[in-house]
Amino acid sequence: xxxxxxxxxxxxxxxxxxxxxxxxxxxxxxxxxxxxxxxxxxxxxxxxxxxxxxxxxxxxxxxxxxxxxxxxxxxxxxxxxxxxxxxxxxxxxxxxxxxxxxxxxxxxxxxxxxxxxxxxxxxxxxxxxxxxxxxxxxxxxxxxxxxxxxxxxxxxxxxxxxxxxxxxxxxxxxxxxxxxxxxxxxxxxxxxxxxxxxxxxxxxxxxxxxxxxxxxxxxxxxxxxxxx
Amino acid sequence: xxxxxxxxxxxxxxxxxxxxxxxxxxxxxxxxxxxxxxxxxxxxxxxxxxxxxxxxxxxxxxxxxxxxxxxxxxxxxxxxxxxxxxxxxxxxxxxxxxxxxxxxxxxxxxxxxxxxxxxxxxxxxxxxxxxxxxxxxxxxxxxxxxxxxxxxxxxxxxxxxxxxxxxxxxxxxxxxxxxxxxxxxxxxxxxxxxxxxxxxxxxxxxxxxxxxxxxxxxxxxxxxxxxx
DNA sequence: TTCATATTTCGATGATACCCTAAATGTATT
DNA sequence: AATACATTTAGGGTATCATCGAAATATGAA
Numbered sequence: 001x002x003x004x005x006x007x008x009x010x011x012x013x014x015x016x017x018x019x020x021x022x023x024x025x026x027x028x029x030x031x032x033x034x035x036x037x038x039x040x041x042x043x044x045x046x047x048x049x050x051x052x053x054x055x056x057x058x059x060x061x062x063x064x065x066x067x068x069x070x071x072x073x074x075x076x077x078x079x080x081x082x083x084x085x086x087x088x089x090x091x092x093x094x095x096x097x098x099x100x101x102x103x104x105x106x107x108x109x110x111x112x113x114x115x116x117x118x119x120x121x122x123x124x125x126x127x128x129x130x131x132x133x134x135x136x137x138x139x140x141x142x143x144x145x146x147x148x149x150x151x152x153x154x155x156x157x158x159x160x161x162x163x164x165x166x167x168x169x170x171x172x173x174x175x176x177x178x179x180x181x182x183x184x185x186x187x188x189x190x191x192x193x194x195x196x197x198x199x200x201x202x203x204x205x206x207x208x209x210x211x212x213x214x215x216x217x218x219x220x221x222x223x224x225x226x227x228x
Numbered sequence: 229x230x231x232x233x234x235x236x237x238x239x240x241x242x243x244x245x246x247x248x249x250x251x252x253x254x255x256x257x258x259x260x261x262x263x264x265x266x267x268x269x270x271x272x273x274x275x276x277x278x279x280x281x282x283x284x285x286x287x288x289x290x291x292x293x294x295x296x297x298x299x300x301x302x303x304x305x306x307x308x309x310x311x312x313x314x315x316x317x318x319x320x321x322x323x324x325x326x327x328x329x330x331x332x333x334x335x336x337x338x339x340x341x342x343x344x345x346x347x348x349x350x351x352x353x354x355x356x357x358x359x360x361x362x363x364x365x366x367x368x369x370x371x372x373x374x375x376x377x378x379x380x381x382x383x384x385x386x387x388x389x390x391x392x393x394x395x396x397x398x399x400x401x402x403x404x405x406x407x408x409x410x411x412x413x414x415x416x417x418x419x420x421x422x423x424x425x426x427x428x429x430x431x432x433x434x435x436x437x438x439x440x441x442x443x444x445x446x447x448x449x450x451x452x453x454x455x456x
Numbered sequence: 457t458t459c460a461t462a463t464t465t466c467g468a469t470g471a472t473a474c475c476c477t478a479a480a481t482g483t484a485t486t
Numbered sequence: 487a488a489t490a491c492a493t494t495t496a497g498g499g500t501a502t503c504a505t506c507g508a509a510a511t512a513t514g515a516a
Contacts, residue, residue: 003332003435005318005404007311008248015243016474020236034493047475049494059317068483068492078317083235085313089287089306090233104231127367137365139355140400140409172368172400176233181368207231244504262463272506277464279504296462296513 013058014083018043019051022072023060027080028208029115031064031073077173077184080114087176106209108177110201113208116173116188117195121210123178125191128224135170135183142170142183155194155223162186241286242311246271247279250300251288255308256436257343259292259301305412308342315404334437336405338429341436344401344416345423349438351406353419356452363398363411370398370411383422383451390414 013019021041025032032040038048052072055061062075074080095101110121117125129135134148144152149159162169163186170188172181183191195201200216203209212220212228220226241247249269253260260268266276280300283289290303302308323329338349345353357363362376372380377387390397391414398415402408411419423429428444431437440448440456448454 002252003321003328003335004252005315005320007314007318008243008245010314010318011239011242011248014239015236017236018474020239024230024232035491043474044476045493046477046495050474053494059319065483070493076317082313082317085310086235086238087233089304089310090235090238091287092233093231100231107231130367137368139358140365140402246504263461271504273463274465274507275505281464293513298463 010058010060010082013055013060014086016051018047019055022048022051022055023074023079023083026061026072026074027083027114028112028203029074029080031071033069033071037072074114077114077116081173081184084113084118084176085174088174088179090176103207103209106204106211107207110210110212111208112192112203112210113173113175113182113184115192116182116184117192117201117210118173118175118182119177119210121201121212122182123175123180124226125220125224126172126182127180128226129183132225137172140171141168142172142185142187144170144187152190155198157187157190157194159187162190238286238288238310241283241288242314244279246275247283250276250279250283251302251307251311254289254300254302255311255342256340256431257302257308259299261297261299265300302342305342305344309401309412312341312346312404313402316402316407318404331435331437334432334439335435338438338440339436340420340431340438341401341403341410341412343420344410344412345420345429345438346401346403346410347405349429349440350410351403351408352454353448353452354410355408356454357411360453365400368399369396370400370413370415372398372415380418383426385415385418385422387415390418 014023018041022037025037025040034048034052035045037052038045041048052061052063056063059075060079061072064071064073093104095104108119110117110119112118113122116122129148130137133145134151135142135144144159152159168185170183170185173184173188175182182188195216198215198219199213200219201210201212204211217228220228242251246269250265253265253268262276262280263273265280266273269276280289280291284291287303288307289300292299292301321332323332336347338345338347340346341350344350357376358365361373362379363370363372372387380387396413398411398413400409401412401416403410410416423444426443426447427441428447429438429440432439445456448456
């Protein structure tokens with residue numbers, strides 16, 4: 001007679017190689033059609049379809065149908081957080097090539113986690129905002145100071161627009177590479193969008209890494225007091 | 229070419245039924261010999277031995293040999309935290325009996341998570357300490373105020389003794405039942421030990437639940453301002 | 457040394473579930 | 487209505503791995 005949530009049910013869903021590739025591919029928050037995922041995981045359509053059904057059944061993914069395409073994405077940012085957290089006790093990847101090593105460096109520097117920024121960049125930005133008294137921690141959640149509200153507004157982020165009913169405003173998310181916290185939730189997403197919109201960062205093709213542009217280097221120094 | 233930690237390797241270790249029972253049995257931080265775990269999981273000795281070897285290999289458990297007995301326990305509190313976090317997206321248990329329902333209530337009220345307090349009790353104590361300005365959050369970690377140091381001292385907890393080199397001092401750990409944070413780390417462990425030593429709580433036999441004693445009810449009201 | 461206890465190694469068995477091909481279903485386009 | 491495309495269902499082959507009994511190893515007790 002067990003009274004605890006069945007963690008092994010979720011673990012089982014994440015354990016399988018092909019499903020792990022699916023989850024990994026969706027960790028940046030994007031939605032992808034079944035056929036695309038089949039191609040990425042190098043398995044047949046029936047196989048990917050069966051895996052996707054299981055992941056939806058287990059509430060790890062949600063499906064959205066557009067015509068004859070079915071797009072899948074992570075069911076919530078909690079799912080991304082659990083995967084990121086599993087990474088903190090997982091064995092690090094074995095580096096076998098120079099190319100892999102440089103990719104790892106990029107990913108450690110900055111990446112997307114669901115829809116917000118993680119890696120050294122995500123952590124540095126978070127800590128800078130606290131240092132500048134734009135954010136502070138309260139009851140395990142981030143809150144914005146009065147000064148912070150105005151500060152965010154200059155970048156087109158309107159704190160009043162946060163729908164805190166539907167989504168958590170801002171909360172710490174543990175990083176596997178930094179083992180420190182970055183901002184997730186509505187604000188985390190808004191900040192990431194802001195970085196992309198201002199051309200401070202761009203997405204890598206192959207993985208979740210983000211690249212800092214020259215414009216971005218300036219912005220970090222000027223607005224966040226971060227020098228690299 | 230993957231550059232992310234292999235989360236599915238850890239998931240695989242946690243996915244199997246028998247291994248899940250092992251991990252669950254060790255979630256309260258205790259160390260148990262192989263034969264005891266075999267009895268709990270209702271499998272043969274060779275079977276449990278093979279599972280234990282895999283869990284040690286994957287750094288989820290550590291083994292300590294005492295004579296011909298081999299005691300196993302969770303390798304770190306991070307492992308417990310990952311399992312607790314998996315619980316936040318896992319399907320809740322189906323309640324089939326009155327007895328199960330009452331056990332669930334007990335576990336939700338208060339339980340051990342590795343070596344610290346979780347559940348409603350763990351969260352309430354944490355929030356009370358923040359309310360009383362004994363603790364505050366800083367950079368995603370809890371810190372003790374000057375006032376707090378003296379306050380803890382009256383209960384035999386000497387903050388100076390915390391070996392912050394070897395172990396994280398105090399950090400928020402997400403609760404699957406409350407979906408709020410409680411204190412883990414050295415301080416979390418010290419607080420739990422203090423509660424047991426003062427006879428405020430006692431351990432349940434069958435699960436990780438803790439029971440509040442009459443003495444404990446008083447202590448909560450008097451020292452923490454918590455009334456139930 | 458001899459016996460008892462705790463655990464692991466070995467080898468065989470069996471169940472689970474992943475994978476594919478072929479065929480069916482469902483949706484859009486012409 | 488006919489065709490094309492995306493995805494799912496059905497069914498069978500196969501690999502993996504959890505399981506157990508028997509035997510081996512390791513440690514402690516007599």
